[in-house]
Amino acid sequence: MSEILNAIKANQQRFLDELFDLLRIPSVSADTKFADDVKKAAEFVAQKLKEAGADKVELCSTPGFPIVYGEKIIDEKLPTVLVYGHYDVQPADPYELWDSPPFEPVVKDGKIFARGSADDKGQMYMHVKAFEILMKQNSLPCNIKFMIEGEEEVGSENLENFVKANLEKLKSDVVLISDTSMISNEEPSITTGLRGLSYLEVEITGPNRDLHSGVYGGAVANPINILCDMISKLHDEKRKITIPGFYEDVETVSAEERAEMAKAPFNQAEYNADLGIKKELGEDGFTTLERVSIRPTLDVNGIWGGYIGQGAKTVLPSKAYAKISMRLVPNQSSEKITKLFTEYFLKAAPEYVQVKVTPMHGGEAAVTPTNSIAYQAAAKAIEATYGKAPIPLRTGGSIPIVTMFEKVLGTKSVLLGFGLDSDSIHSPNEHYGVWNYFKGIETIPYFLKYFTEMSK
Ligand code: BES
Ligand code: MN
Ligand code: MN
Secondary structure, three states: OHHHHHHHHHHHHHHHHHHHHHHOOOOEOOOHHHHHHHHHHHHHHHHHHHHHOOEEEEEEOOOOOOEEEEEEOOOOOOOEEEEEEEOOEOOOOOHHHOOOOOOOOEEEOOEEEOOOOOOOHHHHHHHHHHHHHHHHOOOOOOEEEEEEEOOHHHOOOOHHHHHHHOOOOOOOOEEEEOOOEEOOOOOOEEEEEEOEEEEEEEEEEOOOOOEEOOOOEOOEOOHHHHHHHHHHOOEOOOOOEOOOOOOOOOOOOOHHHHHHHOOOOOOHHHHHHHHOOOOOOOOOOOOHHHHOOOOOEEEEEEEEEOOOOOOOOOEEOOEEEEEEEEEEOOOOOHHHHHHHHHHHHHHHOOOOOEEEEEEEEEEOOEEOOOOOHHHHHHHHHHHHHHOOOOEEEEOOOOOOHHHHHHHHOOOOEEEOOOEEHHHOOOOOOOEEEHHHHHHHHHHHHHHHHHHHHHHO
């Protein structure tokens, strides 16, 4: 398939320029201030799909942001691959920690720096460009459908209804997703498991108004102090989560599978050095790789209240807030965990304060089989372009729609991601390797080819 490589070489600059145009659109789905830009990004993707040769391209409206659909059916008898990706991005905050503005992409040290470069615009757009090449060369080996959404980063709230209403349209043999990472460019891997998620916000109310912290301090419960007490009790000294029933449904991973996992290349000292930490911390009895894949967790994602502006202000605040995420593993139910947390947190609240818990979003964990045609085809594709067989690996992030597709469409996904954990997704200075971008464009056609051949 050297024609693919030639096409990539011949179009290198344009492929980068187009991605840069997409990255310049601040399609932050979480912040209504960017609503117009989110729609602009949808239109951009639809336009590019059309130009690449997709039929029936449409912006399917939802109560939230539109879902971009497009397809190329070359022969009903051939397999159909449904490409899923997202054009929305996480907020870029805190802006001051970026070395260059998040929506003004630049290449530095061979990496594209911009919000969404790796998650997921850069990875999603590889599919559009791979498709364009195959169309131009008249060598698309199978049918292809695209479903690119704009609400992934806020919980894909409208996707399930869309899928349910479009079962026939979305019918396919496999869902192909590039929205995950690999161990490294030298050690390719394929994600075989994702964690589930339960995300909620808590609000603690103390006195009915902010108070002078000298006049009242010492006599009235400070909701921030109380919130900190409550949060600190959510883990015990072994870093186990203390919510009763939290581990009840957690699947025990066999000693064999854990031994298999331990073979993945991993260096704790390098990991710590990369993160600038002296020592790692996690649940007793598990390795770092296990802690971020087969074990559930609870983390505060944000905490605020009182005065956080410049200088000092002596205030005993009326309210304190925290956003909390729990990462879940197969067999745990996001709904049940949300309920257990809520009950426990409400009960744990001392009488001096009032507590409110608001569930935000969630989703179930996913494990993808390695004995499927789709996985085998993906592994073969990676081997063809990386020169090395990929390692199957469960990772810690969540893509809740994977389980939803399985439930609603009855279709399994293959997680063919080309990012790296060090891409700083969701963080300042998010980046995506130029090499990874083109490697993805090169590998995707192999997947389509092998999947078609192996499906026969
Ligand atoms: N692409 C990520 C998920 C991911 C990243 C999986 C890296 C594996 C490795 C996705 O966009 C994401 O951020 N998902 C959210 C969940 C969603 C419900 C907001 C997450 O994992 O926090
Ligand atoms: Mn993503
Ligand atoms: Mn994300």
